[in-house]
Amino acid sequence: MTTALKAKELLIRAVECDQNGRILEAQTLYQDGIADLMSFVSTEPDDQRRKGFLTRINEYINRADAIKSRINGKLMLGKVIAHLSINENDTGHDYDQIFGEYMTKKTIEILIEEPYLTQNYQYQNLIRFLELAVTNCSQLKYIRLITKQDATNVDQQRTNLGQIKADLERRNVAFHIKYEDSLHDRRIYLSNGYIIKIGRGLHFYKASNPMYSIGLTNYKYRKCLQTDVDIWTNSNSTD
Amino acid sequence: MTTALKAKELLIRAVECDQNGRILEAQTLYQDGIADLMSFVSTEPDDQRRKGFLTRINEYINRADAIKSRINGKLMLGKVIAHLSINENDTGHDYDQIFGEYMTKKTIEILIEEPYLTQNYQYQNLIRFLELAVTNCSQLKYIRLITKQDATNVDQQRTNLGQIKADLERRNVAFHIKYEDSLHDRRIYLSNGYIIKIGRGLHFYKASNPMYSIGLTNYKYRKCLQTDVDIWTNSNSTD
Numbered sequence: 001m002t003t004a005l006k007a008k009e010l011l012i013r014a015v016e017c018d019q020n021g022r023i024l025e026a027q028t029l030y031q032d033g034i035a036d037l038m039s040f041v042s043t044e045p046d047d048q049r050r051k052g053f054l055t056r057i058n059e060y061i062n063r064a065d066a067i068k069s070r071i072n073g074k075l076m077l078g079k080v081i082a083h084l085s086i087n088e089n090d091t092g093h094d095y096d097q098i099f100g101e102y103m104t105k106k107t108i109e110i111l112i113e114e115p116y117l118t119q120n121y122q123y124q125n126l127i128r129f130l131e132l133a134v135t136n137c138s139q140l141k142y143i144r145l146i147t148k149q150d151a152t153n154v155d156q157q158r159t160n161l162g163q164i165k166a167d168l169e170r171r172n173v174a175f176h177i178k179y180e181d182s183l184h185d186r187r188i189y190l191s192n193g194y195i196i197k198i199g200r201g202l203h204f205y206k207a208s209n210p211m212y213s214i215g216l217t218n219y220k221y222r223k224c225l226q227t228d229v230d231i232w233t234n235s236n237s238t239d
Numbered sequence: 240m241t242t243a244l245k246a247k248e249l250l251i252r253a254v255e256c257d258q259n260g261r262i263l264e265a266q267t268l269y270q271d272g273i274a275d276l277m278s279f280v281s282t283e284p285d286d287q288r289r290k291g292f293l294t295r296i297n298e299y300i301n302r303a304d305a306i307k308s309r310i311n312g313k314l315m316l317g318k319v320i321a322h323l324s325i326n327e328n329d330t331g332h333d334y335d336q337i338f339g340e341y342m343t344k345k346t347i348e349i350l351i352e353e354p355y356l357t358q359n360y361q362y363q364n365l366i367r368f369l370e371l372a373v374t375n376c377s378q379l380k381y382i383r384l385i386t387k388q389d390a391t392n393v394d395q396q397r398t399n400l401g402q403i404k405a406d407l408e409r410r411n412v413a414f415h416i417k418y419e420d421s422l423h424d425r426r427i428y429l430s431n432g433y434i435i436k437i438g439r440g441l442h443f444y445k446a447s448n449p450m451y452s453i454g455l456t457n458y459k460y461r462k463c464l465q466t467d468v469d470i471w472t473n474s475n476s477t478d
Contacts, residue, residue, distance in 0.1 A: 131454075135457070
């Protein structure tokens with residue numbers, strides 16, 4: 001596909017997602033489409049045509065900016081609807097028990113801000129979360145993951161996350177990875193209006209000890225680290 | 240504790256288990272108690288007392304033999320009440336979905352015949368089964384595992400199974416391990432009268448591929464190997 005055709009397709013899909021309220025995916029598609037269009041326009045020799053493209057680029061940039069504001073609005077915390085303090089060595093807490101009820105068929109998009117994804121157990125926790133997402137959210141279309149780059153093993157991280165992306169795409173869930181090295185706070189935003197804030201993010205489990213013991217695979221039996229869980233609705237939730 | 244006191248305690252517990260219908264545990268306790276009593280009696284200098292002990296040993300041997308017959312009766316297959324053919328690459332089958340409904344609060348004892356327990360994934364499958372057992376069977380008291388000895392790494396196998404035993408005992412579930420090198424068929428007997436026969440035993444899952452993908456931790460998404468599952472009631476089931 002030529003760059004122009006690819007850009008066109010991305011931007012058509014962006015508008016579709018925008019119209020269907022899938023604003024996270026629309027944002028990604030606008031950004032990718034604009035970048036493609038820009039690289040294409042610089043090679044356009046005809047002044048008039050280039051001007052036409054620039055007008056359209058400008059139009060898409062405005063739409064992308066509008067979406068950014070809407071996303072920022074969605075991410076603004078409204079009120080806490082549930083709170084859970086997990087104590088050191090507590091058991092009985094798996095993701096489903098803690099926040100599964102908020103992940104429903106109305107959850108079309110998910111934004112995961114999880115700074116640490118470099119260790120085996122951290123990838124496992126991500127998969128455990130995604131398994132819950134694909135189980136509970138039957139209409140799930142898009143997940144954006146924001147994480148820090150693994151400074152010591154960039155390639156391994158890209159390979160692992162790339163495999164997860166391919167796997168989700170086979171299930172018709174788009175997966176967009178964004179690296180952000182200043183990220184600290186953990187947050188999971190669900191497009192049906194809930195924001196899950198856990199002090200330690202997804203990584204509040206102790207290792208199975210000894211390895212082969214009850215709790216190795218069923219995390220309701222896993223000992224936890226101390227952390228607080230707050231479930232918020234966003235400030236302009238309509239769901 | 241002296242050998243004599245230990246033997247006495249084991250045999251008292253054996254009789255208690257016997258009376259409460261916990262015949263698998265009673266069998267183990269009779270065997271251990273008799274062995275202890277025998278090692279003790281050989282060092283008894285008083286002829287009369289030795290004779291007395293031998294009479295009691297004989298009595299316990301008879302009880303143990305009677306229990307063995309009862310266990311063999313319980314293990315005799317009655318009729319198939321459910322059948323499932325799992326095809327190569329099928330998904331949707333975790334232990335709970337396949338046989339969880341038969342593991343209930345009436346399941347006091349479990350006998351697991353699983354010849355192959357040497358690889359990491361095989362120990363994981365065993366733990367997965369045991370997690371289901373402690374979750375569903377609230378009155379579970381005793382599990383007997385019969386398996387082949389790991390010819391290439393005896394120590395590792397003993398360490399792993401020993402850790403599982405200690406872990407279960409912390410949950411007040413006795414775990415007895417018996418090595419039987421001629422074992423081939425897989426079978427799980429539940430004391431509430433069900434016998435689960437799976438061609439491949441617990442090991443009918445393919446590896447997660449790529450490792451970090453949906454199905455790594457939730458086995459409903461794991462691809463399966465071809466195998467047949469038959470759920471039997473035993474021939475003299477009263478439940």
